[in-house]
Structures are given as structure tokens and as C-alpha cells.
Amino acid sequence: MDSLTQIVLGAAVGEAVLGKKVGNKAMLYGAIAGTIPDLDTIVGKFLDPLTAIEIHRGISHSIVFSIVMAPILGWLVAQLHKKAQASWKDWSWLFFWGLVTHPLLDAHTTWGTQLFWPLDLRLAYQNIFVIDPLYTLPFLVFLILAMRLPKASKKRRKWNNLGLIVSSAYMVLTLVLKGISYQKFTEALANEKIEYTQIDTRPAAFNTILWYANIDVGDAYLLGDYSFFDSKPIRFKYVPKDRQLLGDYRDSETIKRLNKISNGWYAVEKRDSDLYYNDLRFGVYDLDAKDLRFVFSYQLIPDGETLEIEEAKRDPEAMKQVLKSLWDRIWGN
Incomplete structure (x- = not known):
């Protein structure tokens, strides 16, 4: 998905994991985690065009990458915020979920992702375009409503959870619409x-x-x-x-x-x-x-x-x- 969508998803996931303890810092680092896998596009600029295409959504979009990078990034952030109520383990969980939900979302697009790298398998469900305002904009609104409230506020968690629920429900709807459209195409071919x-x-x-x-x-x-x-x-x-x-x-x-x-x-x-x-x-x-x-x-x-x-x-x-x-x-x- 596009960068804005991944930032919104990462921030919402960060809030769900650690928002009650560190407030908007959870959204900030969740947003950062949500953008990290797409840094492969920067690496691609130093490679020949074909290799750049091949590595896109490869190792950086895998579960292996999330598992390896999460504790490293968690430790770095824990050193920056030693006075925060969150431990190294807390920050590591935030980064793991922020990193892994990125490729899980990308798997629904046409390009897909190598979630199970190094296995030669690319998941591409093809049920949503890389930019879909109906997925992103409601999600963004709920996130903004949440971030304006104190970290201990129950309403803050409510708005954030609503964003995650509404976006996930829309994703399920796109799978249903894909199934209906598939049936329409096969019926036309049969006719x-x-x-x-x-x-x-x-x-x-x-x-x-x-x-x-x-x-x-x-x-x-x-x-x-x-x-x-x-x-x-x-x-x-x-x-x-x-x-x-x-x-x-x-x-x-x-x-x-x-x-x-x-x-x-x-x-x-x-x-x-x-x-x-x-x-x-x-x-x-x-x-x-x-x-x-x-x-x-x-x-x-x-x-x-x-x-x-x-x-x-x-x-x-x-x-x-x-x-x-x-x-x-x-x-x-």
C-alpha cells in the first residue's frame, strides 16, 4: 500500500500495543515501523532496474525481517526513552507488530509480498489497489481523534480500535467484492x-x-x-x-x-x-x-x-x- 496508509496502520498498531503506557510516542514509533519495510525502494535506486524490481517487497517484507529487526529497534528506542514506562520488551513488541502488519497489508495488493522469505513464494490476494481512499481516510480520521486525547483515556483506545475495526471490515468487504466480480467474469465467459x-x-x-x-x-x-x-x-x-x-x-x-x-x-x-x-x-x-x-x-x-x-x-x-x-x-x- 501507499506510504500514508502504512504510516496510519503502523501508528494505530503502535497505539494498540503501547499507547496506554507511552501515549503518542507509541503512534510515532509505530508509524516509523510501518515505513521501514519500504526502504527497499531506496536500495533499489543503486541497483540495475531488473534487480530493483526483484528485491521490492522481498526480504524487508518478511516475517524473518520483523523478528530480527524488532528487538534491535526496540533496544535502540528503549535507550532513547529510559524514563518511559515501557521496557525493551514492550518496545520490541511494538516494532514487531508495526513491521509485520506492513507486509500483511501489502499481501492484499496486486504486487504482493514475500512474507515467507526465503521461501520462493509471493502472496498477492489482489483485492485492493495500492491507494484506496475508502480504506485510508476513515482510518486516518479515527487515528487523529485518538491522538488528541490523553494516553489514559478510554475514549482514546475506543477511537483507535474503531479505526482498526473499520479498516479491517472494509478489507473483508473487498474480498467479497472480488468474489462477486470473479463470478461475473466467469459467467460472461460461459455465456x-x-x-x-x-x-x-x-x-x-x-x-x-x-x-x-x-x-x-x-x-x-x-x-x-x-x-x-x-x-x-x-x-x-x-x-x-x-x-x-x-x-x-x-x-x-x-x-x-x-x-x-x-x-x-x-x-x-x-x-x-x-x-x-x-x-x-x-x-x-x-x-x-x-x-x-x-x-x-x-x-x-x-x-x-x-x-x-x-x-x-x-x-x-x-x-x-x-x-x-x-x-x-x-x-x-
Whole structure:
């Protein structure tokens, strides 16, 4: 999830663990704990693009990392606040829960997280977008209401607990909505007598009303969207896989690593003389556009017998139109 959401969650967890003893310090250090796992993005800036993608939400988003770092950070903070009513063990528990709830939340997004690192397993439930105001804003309001009250106040704990309950209830609701949308897509495929091997669904940006689906039909994919306000049948767009365009590079190390990142959901595209690797898990900017552009697209640059990659640049002006199209599409076809 986005940084603000992780800060809010970390602060609320810190308050739940230690707020009664140390007040707003619990929220402060909980917020810090909630941001630490995403420091892997800073490390990625010093690495090549492919390695940076691979390490994102890796070891720093694991239970192992939380277990190892919690007592270290707990000890450091205990030294800073020796007069506080909290012990080293108390601070360690705060950091453990602040660190571990970060990847637990990220596991609900499309990118997912390697919670059980070093096992080669990425959890990605794909039931919430990385930025969802309906999850974050109510949570933030309850947190602000709590932090304005004395640490011994029962109402303070009540507001904080309400924030945790409401946000968790919304997360459960998104799982229900994902299940309903999945059923709508499979019914549409059955009605059109389309045979497929896999289907992958996820919410559109900033909401859980509009949902997208990728359907594997062999040598191509079908892309579809469904809003809970739709009145017309679901329509699908055909996207050829075109993996033969990779030629001799199909078995290269770069393509193998990209395939692992995309979990096999990819199509190859030739634009002019350039070759692009499109990761389908994050969909396209505008499914109604004549010329589809994928959110995560990498230009493949031959370098002798190897391939280099460069992430396709995004057009800020085009993004404004995409947001307008998204808003219009949410309200039904």
C-alpha cells in the first residue's frame, strides 16, 4: 500500500500495543515501523532496474525481517526513552507488530509480498489497489481523534480500535467484492462459450467498484472490466501474446527473471522497431483506448547476447485523461 496508509496502520498498531503506557510516542514509533519495510525502494535506486524490481517487497517484507529487526529497534528506542514506562520488551513488541502488519497489508495488493522469505513464494490476494481512499481516510480520521486525547483515556483506545475495526471490515468487504466480480467474469465467459486456462482479477485504481480481469485463452489474452453499476454485458479485448517476437532471447536470463516477476502473465509487443515486455498483472491505462498501453511495460534492449531493460516512460498529460476515463467507467457502461 501507499506510504500514508502504512504510516496510519503502523501508528494505530503502535497505539494498540503501547499507547496506554507511552501515549503518542507509541503512534510515532509505530508509524516509523510501518515505513521501514519500504526502504527497499531506496536500495533499489543503486541497483540495475531488473534487480530493483526483484528485491521490492522481498526480504524487508518478511516475517524473518520483523523478528530480527524488532528487538534491535526496540533496544535502540528503549535507550532513547529510559524514563518511559515501557521496557525493551514492550518496545520490541511494538516494532514487531508495526513491521509485520506492513507486509500483511501489502499481501492484499496486486504486487504482493514475500512474507515467507526465503521461501520462493509471493502472496498477492489482489483485492485492493495500492491507494484506496475508502480504506485510508476513515482510518486516518479515527487515528487523529485518538491522538488528541490523553494516553489514559478510554475514549482514546475506543477511537483507535474503531479505526482498526473499520479498516479491517472494509478489507473483508473487498474480498467479497472480488468474489462477486470473479463470478461475473466467469459467467460472461460461459455465456460467450469461451474456453480459457486461467483467469486473474483485481480492482481498478483507487476503488473496489470497478474490477479488471485477464483471461488466458492459449496464444492470447482477453482483457475485460466490470463495474457494479454496469447495465451492459462484459466485453473482452483480444491481446496476442506474440512471444515469438522474442526470438533467440526467449530463453535468456533476462526474460526468465521477468517471467518470474510477472508470474507468467505477459505479452510481447513491437512498436516501430522497439520490442516491449508488457506485464499484464497491472493492466492497461485505458481499456477503451484503441492503442492499449500497459501500466508496467519494459523496453527490451539487445546488448550482444544479453538483454537490458528500461521501464517505459509515462506521459503526465495522458494520465489526466486516464483518470477522467477511469472515473467515468466506474459509474457503469
